[in-house]
Amino acid sequence: MYRTKVLILTSDIALESEIHQLLLEHPDKYTIFHQTELAQKTDLFDVTLIDENLIDKNPADFLAQYTIELFPSTVIYLTDSIELNDEFTAVKSLTADYLYKSQLTASGLNNSIKYALESRKLKREIEKQQKRYQSLFYNAVDAAFxxxxxxxxxxxxxxxSNLFGVKLHQINGDDFKTIFNDPTEYERFVSRFIExxxxxYECEMKFNRLDRKGIFPGHLKISALREYYSSSATPSKMISGYHGTLSNISYKKRISSIKENSSRIAMTYRLARTLAxxxxxxxxxxxxxxxxLEDEVPKNEETELYIGIIERCTRRIDKLIDQLLKSSEQKSLQSTECDIIDITNRAVDDAKDRAQLLDIKLITDFESEKSLYFCDSGKLLIAISNIITNAIESIDNESGQVIIGTYEEDGYLCIYIEDNGSGxxxxxxxxxxxPFFTSKKKGVGLGLTxxxxxxxxxxxxIEVDSEKSIGSTFTILLPIADILQKD
Structure with missing residues (x-):
């Protein structure tokens, strides 16, 4: 049977003898030690009974200084009298219990030691849980707050911090709503969770990156933290704060969108080829x-008019069919090592004449001077050029501009084309x-397809962020994992 190791820390021989005798009334419970001053190996004991007369300075300062040295020993404070002041309040916070030296009894001493040990056990369990929770918080895969x-x-x-591009000191004390992209979504969150x-509560919505322009879709999980308050007649459990996690679901959304677009395009092309x-x-x-009819019907102004209309319309339909069949051809990629920056610059150069005629500025914003990628440069040039052309043609104001740039983010090489057009x-x-969706008067609607x-x-x-009368941003995302890798 384990015996609790009790250290009596006092220079008062009579007090030590009295406590020793009281503890011996429970001979199977305790192993008793005595010191007249604080030694180095106090961590060998479970409980330390410390005499206040050993302390020749402020008791709170003494206990605060030696609590770490006494750990894991639990302190019971032996005092002649207690004054209800701030100093004693501090002493109580640093000890498990206190006893009056003039009122010591075997049962009282035993109960105090039992209480001190239970308090230590509870404190250790709380500290253990706190460390686990801190580990979960700081080492979580998702953003936690x-x-x-x-x-x-x-x-x-x-x-x-990495997800939003800010450190704690930059955001500490800020409103939670600062990370929400849409004020309406924040109001909905407050209504459904807080009010x-x-x-x-959990939901999916868009969030702002705080270090630069841009938004991302995220999955928010949040819970209320409640504590008991007994200030009123009836104790109540009040909210003291909130904690939660936030995961970036851009990749998940992108994969879903890619699959959906690929399936829709494949089905559309199959239908288009059949119809063609x-x-x-x-x-x-x-x-x-x-x-x-041209050979058999007598030629006159009226017949030539109608036959001409039929011929022009059939030629136009035939041309549309050719374009549709050509766009739906699945040719294999001719991939080689290419520089994405160079391809993008070539697309910008190809669009300069058209932009100059319309008095539109073309601005480049590349994150690096060179970005190697294994791709079909010819096809990629067509894709980038199509989007730049669309951006130029969407602008109908005097101060039109198109910004073309590149950057890396979330495992993707991104090429963005941003305009201040009609949106x-x-x-x-x-x-x-x-296919065939277009807002242009002379467009066929196959370029973006x-x-x-x-x-x-x-x-x-391809991601699109657009607002009517404000403009549009097209972002091409190419997986970085495929850089310089052959299929």
Whole structure:
């Protein structure tokens, strides 16, 4: 049976003898030690009974100084009298219990030691849980955070710092709403979680990167932290703050979007090829019939007018069919080692004449001077050129500009084309890459369809951020894992 190791720390021989005798009334419980001054090896003991007369300075200062040295021993303070002042309050916070030397009894001493040991056990368990929780917080895979009760940012982990590009001292005390992209989404979050007094809440929404322009889709999980308060007649559990995690689901969204776009394009092209062949057969018959009519019908102004209309329309339909079939051809990539910066610069050079005629500025913003990639340079040039052309043609104001740049982010090499043109509605963005969708008067609607097909062949993706009357940003994302790697 384990015996609790008790150190009696006093220079008062009579007091030591009295305590020793009281502890011996429980002979199987305690192993008793005595010191007249604080020694170096106090960590050998479970409980230390310390006489206040040993302390020749402020008791709180003494205990604060030696608490670490006494650890893991638990301190019971032996005193002649107690004054209810700030000093004693500090003493109580540094000890497990206190006893009056004039009122010592065997049962009282035994209960005090039992209480001190239980307090130590509870304290250790709490510290253990705190360390585990701190480890989970600081080593979490997702961005983690703590908020105050009034939704101010109180603490963040390293993942959060990297995700938003800020350190704790830069964001500490800021409103939680600063990371939300849409104020309406923040108001919805407050309404559904805070005002409805829920214990936890999770949702998907867009968040702002705080170190630079840009947004990303994230999955937010947040829970309320509650503590008991007994200031009123009835103790209540009040919210003391919040904690949660936030994960960047850009990659997940991109993969889902890539699969959806690839499936939709493949299905559209299959349907288009089928329709093209079905239309071309009767179109051929119409052409032959018109040619026959030209030989048989008497020529006059009226017949020539109508036959001319039929011929022009059949030629236009035939041309559209050729364009559709050509755009739907799945040719293998001719991949070689290329410089993305060079390809992008070539696309910008090709667009300079058109931009100059329309008095539109072309601005380049490359993160690096060179960026090698294994790709089909010819096809990639077509894709980038198509987007730059679209950006130029969307501008109808006097101070038009298009910014073309590159950067690396989240495992992707990104090429962005940003304009201050007419922008698009959400419904327009949803059908943007569909064949024959166009807002141009003379457009066919196959340029962006072909562009998306090229980027998809490179295992990439295109993101569009647009606002009506503000402008659009097209971002081509090419997986960095494929840099200089052959299929």
């Amino acid at each position: 703590f908020l105050t009760a009034d939704l101010k940012i109180e603490n963040i982990n390293e993942v959060f 409805d007094d829920k214990e936890s 062949h079905e239309i071309r057969n009767p179109l051929t018959n119409i052409t032959l019939a018109v040619n026959q 698009m509605t959400e419904s327009q963005q949803k059908t943007l890459f569909d 072909n562009t998306l097909s090229i980027i998809s062949e490179h295992k990439g993706h």
